[in-house]
Amino acid sequence: MSTEPPFVLFTQAACPQCETLKRMLALPLRGAFDDQIEVVHRQEQPEQFETLAETYHLSRTPALLHRPSGKLLLDTGGLGAVKAFLQQG
Structure with missing residues (x-):
C-alpha cells in the first residue's frame, strides 16, 4: 500500500496565487487536509516537479492534483472549489 498522500500541491517561487x-x-x-497533501515546489524539488508536471500535463501553478483519479484543479482561487476537490480524497 502506498503511503503517498492522495493530493499534490504544485507551487513555485514568486507566485502570488x-x-x-x-x-x-x-x-x-x-489545515484540515494537510496530512493528505504533498507540496511539490518547482525550485526546491525540480526533478519531482517536472516528472509530475509532465505526467499530468500541468501547465501552470498553483494546481492541485488528485493522484488516484489523475484530476487536476487549476482554478484554485475559490474556497468552495478547493474544498470540494479535496473532499473527494
Missing part, C-alpha cells in the same frame, strides 16, 4: 492557496488551506480550512 500559490501563496493565496497556501493561506486558504491554512486559515479557512484550518
Whole structure:
C-alpha cells in the first residue's frame, strides 16, 4: 500500500496565487487536509516537479492534483472549489 498522500500541491517561487492557496488551506480550512497533501515546489524539488508536471500535463501553478483519479484543479482561487476537490480524497 502506498503511503503517498492522495493530493499534490504544485507551487513555485514568486507566485502570488500559490501563496493565496497556501493561506486558504491554512486559515479557512484550518489545515484540515494537510496530512493528505504533498507540496511539490518547482525550485526546491525540480526533478519531482517536472516528472509530475509532465505526467499530468500541468501547465501552470498553483494546481492541485488528485493522484488516484489523475484530476487536476487549476482554478484554485475559490474556497468552495478547493474544498470540494479535496473532499473527494
